[in-house]
Amino acid sequence: xxxxxxxxxSVSASVGDRVTITCRAxxxxxxWLAWYQQKPGKAPxxxxxxxxxxxxxxxxxxxxxxxxxxxxxxxxxxxxxDSATYYCLQVKSHPLTFxxxxxxxxx
Amino acid sequence: xxxxxxxxxxxxxxxxxxxxxxxxxxxSISSKNYYWGWIRQxxxxxxxxxxxxxxxxxxxxxxxLKSRVTISADTSKNQFSLRLSSVTAxxxxxxxxxxxxxxxxxxxxxxxxxxxxxxxS
Numbered sequence: 345x346x347x348x349x350x351x352x353x354s355v356s357a358s359v360g361d362r363v364t365i366t367c368r369a370x371x372x373x374x375x376w377l378a379w380y381q382q383k384p385g386k387a388p389x390x391x392x393x394x395x396x397x398x399x400x401x402x403x404x405x406x407x408x409x410x411x412x413x414x415x416x417x418x419x420x421x422x423x424x425x426d427s428a429t430y431y432c433l434q435v436k437s438h439p440l441t442f443x444x445x446x447x448x449x450x451x
Numbered sequence: 452x453x454x455x456x457x458x459x460x461x462x463x464x465x466x467x468x469x470x471x472x473x474x475x476x477x478x479s480i481s482s483k484n485y486y487w488g489w490i491r492q493x494x495x496x497x498x499x500x501x502x503x504x505x506x507x508x509x510x511x512x513x514x515x516l517k518s519r520v521t522i523s524a525d526t527s528k529n530q531f532s533l534r535l536s537s538v539t540a541x542x543x544x545x546x547x548x549x550x551x552x553x554x555x556x557x558x559x560x561x562x563x564x565x566x567x568x569x570x571x572s
Contacts, residue, residue, distance in 0.1 A: 345514065378558035380498075387547055387562035388498065394556030431498055435557040438511040440488075440500040 346370050346434050350443030357422050358451045365417045365446045367432035372412050376436035379408055379417045381428045388431060392417065424450055453477040455548050455563035463542075463570050469535040473548030473563060474528075481506055481526045486551040488559060489522060489533045491544040499544075503551065504531055538570045 347370040357363050367377065375395035380388035390399050392408035395415055405420045419426055427450045432443040459471035473487070480487055488503030502512035504522045512520050516535070524531040535542060545567050549559040 376557065378556065382498075387549075387565055388559075390555065390558055390560050393558040393560075397556060399555075399560075433498075433500075433558065435551070439513045440503075442498040442500060445497045 345439055346373060346436060346441055348432055348434055348441050348443040350432055350446055352446060353444060354447040354449065356449040356451055359422055359424060361422045363419045363422055363448070365430055365432075367410075367415045367417075367443045369413045369415075369434055369436075373434045373436035375411045376434060377408075377410070377415050378433045378435060379406075380431045380433065381426075382431065383428045391430075419448075422448075422450065426450070453550065453561045455550065455561055457546060457548050457563045457566040459566060459568070461567060461569060463538055463568060464572050465539055465570055466537055469533070469538050469542060469568055469570070471533045471546055471548075471566065471568070472530050473532070474530050475550075476529070478550075479526075480524055480529055480531055484553045486557070487524065487531045488549050488551060490547045490549060490559070492547070492565075493541070493544045496544075501533065501535075501546075540570050542568070543570045544568060 349368045377395045379392040382388040391402050396408045407418050430446045454476045456474045463469045486503040489501040502522050504510045519536045521534040545565040547565045548563045550561040551559050
């Protein structure tokens with residue numbers, strides 16, 4: 345099984361800050377990675393698929409990069425509404441595996 | 452627009468079987484190039500993939516649950532279902548159904564709103 349290690353587990357940043365979240369895969373997953381945003385009491389929302397493809401309607405301040413085993417989600421200028429928990433998901437092979445999550449707090 | 456809706460008992464007794472159904476509207480579960488899946492989230496915890504079923508009927512499960520889980524589809528009702536046997540308190544979670552497609556890099560794009568299942572006597 346492919347393990348996904350996500351870091352940090354939590355981050356506190358100010359409006360306007362640039363924030364980066366990392367996911368590392370235990371083996372090469374090429375670009376088969378998605379990023380999700382989840383707000384309390386809601387289902388996750390897909391932000392980025394195929395490591396770097398921004399979903400329609402997602403603000404351009406979100407971007408994804410990486411391939412192989414290391415991936416990043418970057419928020420270029422943090423906004424209040426970005427307070428949420430973020431998860432990566434590898435879709436290279438079954439069983440699919442999520443990262444442990446990163447809780448984003450706005451200072 | 453595709454919509455998914457989970458339904459089933461909100462309370463299940465320990466050792467019994469949890470059964471949930473995901474009703475799909477705005478699209479057919481028989482359409483090619485889609486997986487239909489279940490994901491859960493224990494209170495205050497992260498997301499856990501349970502398994503998914505391909506349009507062709509192939510099914511894939513999380514090995515940690517494989518001995519207890521069954522995912523099936525009823526194309527006549529445009530629904531797919533989850534059964535989890537011998538539940539314990541550790542199975543208390545919000546259960547989501549969702550759809551993956553090749554058009555989204557095989558990511559889950561469409562999700563139900565989730566349903567809380569509590570395991571308690």
